Amino acid sequence: MDDGEDRNGTADERTSEEEARPGHDREPSAGESGREVSEGSSREVRWAGVAAAVLGGVIVAVVGLTTPWEALAGTPVAAAGPEGDFTAEQIARSQAFDAATSVPSYLSLGLTLVFAGLLVATPLGAKVLGVLRGPWWVRVLLGVLLLTVIEEALRWPLGVWFETVLRDYGLSTQDWVSWTGDRLKRIGISTALLGGMILAVVALARRFRRWWIPAAAGAFALTVAASFVYPVVFEPVFNDFRSMPDGPLRTSLLAMAERDGVPVEDVLVADASRRTTALNAYVSGFGATRRIVVYDNLLKAPEPEVELVVAHELGHAKENDVLYGTLIGALGAAFGAILLYLVFGRVRRRAGVASIADWRAAGAIMGLMTLATFLSGPAQNLVSRQIEARADVHALDLTRDPVTFAAMQKRLATANISDLSPDAVEYVLYASHPTAPQRIALARAWAELNGVPGP
Template structure:
């Protein structure tokens, strides 16, 4: 689109002058008004943020007026007041404290052992006195507020109607605005869903609903199966099924709205209501059939292996994960999609030639009917050792040329060639091992169970509450994994470029961005925290793409 399109001459007409398109009634202007318009949700967000600023301002006024008498007038503020008052002294003593710590460092194996013992005793004592319920609520709300703030930053970007100059040469205003409208609809749903979910979590914790459900499951287990509380593993499996069913019911309205309102409004949904519920039932059955024995095995290992259970539990989960990687594409995914051999022709020949050129052990080349549910597109590689398979969505074949699809396959083979999948698998194993080790520090803390109103120490509930405690650290680790994943994407892009598909890959990335109505101009902090793939402009820059012109709007 040329620059002159943005500066249409003013003509004598009773209609208002066009701001974004070629005429006052253009689809571009209509779409721009939709994107710019702020609804009730935006008003609520602005009101809450303004209210928080007002509260902060009032607090500052009270602090300025009352000064040192603030804790006396408002006793609830004393801990915060004392903390703030101690900061200057703490900061001033920091160099001396660091020097003292350095002098106390262990210099031999005996001192190191003693230091570890003392730290372990201190940690155990801290775990005995930790206010678990308050910590869970604090962590939960802190993460919710952080992620909501990031979502609001992203939402502000989505309300913009002017394209960044970096994409103006290959993304039309209409396409840009349609992507932003789609992003706004998803953002609205996500903000409401997160808020409702946070209220649900708070009520569950405050009113001890998890122990109540645990007790109710035990009562029904005794009534129907004649089993008492000694059968903790059976009760845990039944509890898991009950939680899964409740979660499905609670999330169902949001899933229906996302599929049949948001996705349909923007031209993506291809599902019927029957297919939607069929998929849901299949997923529930598979979760029970696979999840129940895995959970039972996990709990059995913990019961039988003592304080070192985290090593055995990790080994079990590693085997399970490898097994699922093998059976998912061959046994599970065909329950939802139809896989056909890619028809003979130019595309198949080109992919087979590329695989042969890279010595990729291609065993099967499939086309999957992704269009049965959505017009989103994808391609991926799976399989172990000498039994590799490539799967291409039929939507990708419809949207891109042969060279562009081969470029995408080259990108996926770049992940294989550079062992990205194996690296991510190893990282995942370290994460799982760390989680189980951390849980081993909490599993016998009776104070944790009591703080949530639980009689006894059922492992299932202990692990559930530990996950709440682990949430902030888990988010930090996921951020690190996303950083690693984005690095891998750049490397896979470079691999495809070195094969000679740089221009075709860039062209396909642009097409997929347009077809999927992906966000063209994400907030940098939001994308850094959330995205596992780099934004389009960053990928095109790395490819040295000539499309990235410096044209101004």
């Protein structure tokens, strides 16, 4: 360990130890970061490093051993372009839409990363938060809110640009009042959750020398709890849901779920048409909150195609993909809390704070969390694509209808104007599902393997 790391470790611990005293509420001084290293502080950093290495190894091992890397075991799926399954007009429309949305998307991403980098590498966050007054915990919450307002104000014109493109291509059905309301609701929910997490980190750092231990446990518990709460608390904020009415389709879907051995609480219809023409369905929650949700737009498709979409979602339920994703995400959140402890000592001087126990550190924590989310995205997308492919195979096994499966994929891709051939960067950064041509190629491989007519 070099001298810089030792000095950083000492200041964090001494500051936290002093602020843990009853009635202590002073701000850490910048000079504390220069105190010489004690043997104990170095030992704390080493223990945190060991814990991070062990937990990181567990995550890699679990993901590596449980991810279905081959959708069809022993059967390679040939790489496929869109030319064989989509018309030249459909391909051109997809390419034009991708070009039109890429500019505001990349600008928004770039602005987000630059803002996060400034919060981590400069004292911008500390200076902005320095204008706030009140108890330290109020200033933490107000600080997160203020920085979020600044960032979102900068990104707002790009959001308007993106929404305008969606309207030009007929994907958005919202007016500006509705769009603004939904955007503000998303910002409000994410800001409240983020503010609560950062407040917890600062509070633990002010109370405990080894704050990373309760922070990791809390991050794990919060992720699990959020998975239970989200379907019943947050989803209704954006959509109204109703049970699919009695009829042949509902009877068929519930019979298919029973035949598949998948307990489903309900099949719901979301009023997605009030904001988009895109087609979609998903499974959310687990246990008593697990339900399959179908966009009302999707009900306009032929019933066999709707059944195949739901069969895909039953694949997620049968494999407990939501629970699996929740547990992996919870382990990742715990790993992130430990990593924050290890990394913050390296950036706090640049961020203009002496310790993570300083309420002005909220900006730097916010920036680090944003950067961590971005850096972990490609790995999450990689695993997600494999899990989605497994659910596709499940749908094919359950329905044994690869021709309708391919027709359904074409309908989804053209209605949603999906990117049929994303470049490498887009595929890594954004693709949480295989492309439509890849999914159709999978159906052909499945048909050949099972000796049935293929698409």
